[in-house]
Amino acid sequence: MKQQETIKATDAELEILNILWTHGPCTVRQVHDLLAQHKDAGYTTTLKQMQVMHEKQLLSREAQGKSHLYTAIPSRHMAQGQIVQRVIDSIFNGSAMQLVMQALGNHKPSQKELDMIEEYLNQKKDDMTTSK
Amino acid sequence: MKQQETIKATDAELEILNILWTHGPCTVRQVHDLLAQHKDAGYTTTLKQMQVMHEKQLLSREAQGKSHLYTAIPSRHMAQGQIVQRVIDSIFNGSAMQLVMQALGNHKPSQKELDMIEEYLNQKKDDMTTSK
DNA sequence: ACGAATGTACGACGAATATCGTAATTGCAA
DNA sequence: TTGCAATTACGATATTCGTCGTACATTCGT
Numbered sequence: 220m221k222q223q224e225t226i227k228a229t230d231a232e233l234e235i236l237n238i239l240w241t242h243g244p245c246t247v248r249q250v251h252d253l254l255a256q257h258k259d260a261g262y263t264t265t266l267k268q269m270q271v272m273h274e275k276q277l278l279s280r281e282a283q284g285k286s287h288l289y290t291a292i293p294s295r296h297m298a299q300g301q302i303v304q305r306v307i308d309s310i311f312n313g314s315a316m317q318l319v320m321q322a323l324g325n326h327k328p329s330q331k332e333l334d335m336i337e338e339y340l341n342q343k344k345d346d347m348t349t350s351k
Numbered sequence: 352m353k354q355q356e357t358i359k360a361t362d363a364e365l366e367i368l369n370i371l372w373t374h375g376p377c378t379v380r381q382v383h384d385l386l387a388q389h390k391d392a393g394y395t396t397t398l399k400q401m402q403v404m405h406e407k408q409l410l411s412r413e414a415q416g417k418s419h420l421y422t423a424i425p426s427r428h429m430a431q432g433q434i435v436q437r438v439i440d441s442i443f444n445g446s447a448m449q450l451v452m453q454a455l456g457n458h459k460p461s462q463k464e465l466d467m468i469e470e471y472l473n474q475k476k477d478d479m480t481t482s483k
Numbered sequence: 484a485c486g487a488a489t490g491t492a493c494g495a496c497g498a499a500t501a502t503c504g505t506a507a508t509t510g511c512a513a
Numbered sequence: 514t515t516g517c518a519a520t521t522a523c524g525a526t527a528t529t530c531g532t533c534g535t536a537c538a539t540t541c542g543t
Contacts, residue, residue, distance in 0.1 A: 285510045
């Protein structure tokens with residue numbers, strides 16, 4: 220059911236995964252052009268990177284015309300979970316709450332976002348009284 | 352006012368910083384012994400690492416007897432902020448809230464923790480109505 | 484005062500990563 | 514069908530990171 224236990228990706232690889240997660244399946248050219256907007260690297264660099272990621276089972280690919288269409292294999296949600304956990308373990312001494320506070324503090328949440336959390340909290344509380 | 356704009360530390364370095372943050376100034380031996388509890392590496396490895404970190408201005412040091420006492424230069428809080436921001440940018444598409452939700456979802460907060468957040472939220476709301 | 488123990492300094496090495504040049508391949512348009 | 518432009522394949526190189534061996538320095542107990 221799980222083709223992959225843990226995701227091991229470098230920062231550069233994360234960037235590419237993020238593009239794929241956001242834009243759906245892409246060719247190397249598309250990914251590269253997006254990357255090039257805020258980063259400076261040659262086309263073959265991106266190509267090589269994606270080839271390696273394909274070997275590492277981070278990307279699947281399918282021929283399409285003369286090029287390849289690449290797709291992210293790990294889900295964004297799964298990767299997020301793992302990375303968040305790693306951050307918590309490494310510098311938040313294992314406390315997820317501290318991370319939450321940090322993120323909230325940094326961010327100056329908008330009213331709408333505060334409402335979102337509140338709603339979430341209320342729902343959690345309901346869960347607690349209803350069951351368990 | 353700020354001796355350091357951005358903190359660039361590898362995972363291994365983060366581990367060491369975390370020890371220093373938690374235990375306060377330490378000698379190489381102390382850090383190494385703590386690391387050795389859940390990791391396997393030689394003493395000189397830790398030493399070298401901390402020397403490099405000293406060059407990189409991640410650690411300051413002070414002679415103490417025959418050894419050196421090392422201290423983390425960046426504050427834990429600052430490092431947390433930067434890392435959280437980087438995570439948000441790289442895989443949460445810039446949305447701090449998504450990270451918060453992910454962390455909350457992962458973690459199954461306790462009642463006490465929920466109260467903490469709620470209190471925090473109320474305070475935020477007060478801020479919003481009082482000032483600004 | 485001297486030798487063992489404990490530290491530090493320094494350089495080297497392997498693996499992984501990032502980057503790119505160049506060659507081979509492929510699809511398509513004329 | 515043939516040539517060109519785009520794409521892929523395949524190393525080669527540079528850099529960084531983690532690791533450690535070994536040499537040098539210092540302290541302390543006796």
